[in-house]
Amino acid sequence: MSFPYENAPFVVYLTAVGRQPLLGTFWALTLRSMALTKRQLDALRFNPDGATKQILYDGELTGFGVRVYPNGNKSFVLRYGSNGSRKLLTLGKYGELTLQQARELAIDALRDTRHGHDPVEERRARRKLPTLGEFASEYIDLHARPRKRSWKEDQRRLDTYILPKWRTRRIDSITRSHVNALIVSLAAEHAVEANRVWALLSVMCNKAIEWGRVPSDWKNPAHGAGTAIKRERSRERWIKPSEMPALIAAIDAERNPFHRAAFRLYLLTGLRRSELLSLQWSNVNLSEGTLYVPVTKSGRSHTLPLSSPARAVFAELPRELNNPHVFPAANGGHMADLKKPWRRVREAAGLSDVRLHDLRRTVGSMMAQDGASLLMVGKVLNHSETRTTERAYAHLGSEAIRDALEKHGARVIDIATRRAS
Numbered sequence: 001m002s003f004p005y006e007n008a009p010f011v012v013y014l015t016a017v018g019r020q021p022l023l024g025t026f027w028a029l030t031l032r033s034m035a036l037t038k039r040q041l042d043a044l045r046f047n048p049d050g051a052t053k054q055i056l057y058d059g060e061l062t063g064f065g066v067r068v069y070p071n072g073n074k075s076f077v078l079r080y081g082s083n084g085s086r087k088l089l090t091l092g093k094y095g096e097l098t099l100q101q102a103r104e105l106a107i108d109a110l111r112d113t114r115h116g117h118d119p120v121e122e123r124r125a126r127r128k129l130p131t132l133g134e135f136a137s138e139y140i141d142l143h144a145r146p147r148k149r150s151w152k153e154d155q156r157r158l159d160t161y162i163l164p165k166w167r168t169r170r171i172d173s174i175t176r177s178h179v180n181a182l183i184v185s186l187a188a189e190h191a192v193e194a195n196r197v198w199a200l201l202s203v204m205c206n207k208a209i210e211w212g213r214v215p216s217d218w219k220n221p222a223h224g225a226g227t228a229i230k231r232e233r234s235r236e237r238w239i240k241p242s243e244m245p246a247l248i249a250a251i252d253a254e255r256n257p258f259h260r261a262a263f264r265l266y267l268l269t270g271l272r273r274s275e276l277l278s279l280q281w282s283n284v285n286l287s288e289g290t291l292y293v294p295v296t297k298s299g300r301s302h303t304l305p306l307s308s309p310a311r312a313v314f315a316e317l318p319r320e321l322n323n324p325h326v327f328p329a330a331n332g333g334h335m336a337d338l339k340k341p342w343r344r345v346r347e348a349a350g351l352s353d354v355r356l357h358d359l360r361r362t363v364g365s366m367m368a369q370d371g372a373s374l375l376m377v378g379k380v381l382n383h384s385e386t387r388t389t390e391r392a393y394a395h396l397g398s399e400a401i402r403d404a405l406e407k408h409g410a411r412v413i414d415i416a417t418r419r420a421s
Helices: 038-043 099-114 119-127 132-147 151-166 176-187 191-210 244-252 257-269 273-277 308-316 339-348 357-369 374-381 387-392 398-420
Strands: 010-020 024-033 054-057 064-068 074-080 087-093 290-293 302-305
Touching: 054 074, 064 099, 074 099, 087 099, 087 119, 099 119, 132 151, 132 191, 151 176, 151 191, 176 191, 244 257, 244 339, 244 398, 257 273, 257 308, 257 339, 257 357, 257 398, 302 398, 308 398, 357 398, 374 398
Parallel strands: none
Antiparallel strands: 010 024, 054 064, 064 074, 074 087, 290 302
C-alpha cells in the first residue's frame, strides 16, 4: 500500500443516502480522511524517485505527519503557520516517540502557536543558550572574581562537584530533580559542602536569569530543591580560660618565629586568616599602635588599634629583605596557610577539635565576658553592620576599642604568666 506524500491519506466509503420505491437504494461515494496508524509508519519507505522532502501527513490533525529520510529514519513533524510563513517543526524520532506521544506534542505545539509562540524560533534561540561550563566561566569572570574574596572556593566547588556532571548541558536543561539528586549525593557525606553547592547553584541560576542567558519563563531549579540540606548550627567553640595555658605553651614551642607570632596575633587581634597573613609592614604603625587592613571580607578597609602585647609581637618579628610582608614566603609573597603548624599546636595542647578560626571567635568571646558590648566586639572583629546601627553608634571611637583590646591583651598575658610561674 502506498500513500501520496504531502497529502493526507483517504479511504473510499459507500454510503446509503435514501431509498426510492422505483429505483431502489441510491449510494454515494464519500472521501473520508484517515488518521495515521503504526502499521502505515512501519511500512513507510523513502521513494528514491520522489521529492527530496517526503512527508506523510495525518488525516485528522492538520499539519501533523511523519517524514521519511533516505537512510530510512523517520521523524514526526508539524507544519504550522500561514502560507507565507509556514514552518516545519521536528517533534522527535519515530521509535523514540510513539505515534500517540508525537500527536500529543503536536497538539501542545499548535496550542502554543495560538498563544503567539513560535516553536521553531524558540528552539533556534535555545540552541544559542550557553552550556553550564560556558556560563560558569562567565559567572566567575563577571561576578565571583570581582565581588567575592572567596571566589576560588566557588571555582573549586564548580570543578569538584558541578561541572564534571553538567559541563556540556545547556543551563536551561537543568531541572529541580537534577539539583536534588546532586545535593542528596553530597549531603550523605559532606553536609556543609552540600549547603555551599546548593547556595552556589542558586546564585548562578539567579544571575543567568538576571543576565538574560535563559528563556524568560525559566525558573531557578535550585529554588525548592535541596530538601536533603541540613540546617547548620553556628559553631560555638572557643578557647576556655582553663585551656589557654596549654595552648600558649604549645604556641611557644613552635620553632618558626612567624608561626608563633601568627598564632599569638590571632589571639590578640581577632583578624581573619587572610587578613593576618597578607599584612604588609607598611600597614603596621607601631609608634601610633594601629594596624590597617586595606581589604577585608566585607569589602571595606579596617583600622584596628593594637594592644601593648600585640605591638610587642610585631616588634620582635624579624623583617625579610626585599619582601614587604609581615609573614613572608619563600617565593617572595606571603604565607598562604598555617595548616601544618596549627595541627601540631592543637595536638600538643590537647585541643584536637579546635579550628584556627576558633581563635578569632575566642577574642570576641573573652571580650564579651569581660564586659565589652556586642557592638564593640563587632567593631573589633569588623563584622558587617547596617547603616542605621553604624550611625546610631558612631560615637564609639578607636580609643574605646583600644581600651577593650588592652584589657583583653593583658588578660591573655596574665594567663600565660600564671602558667609559666
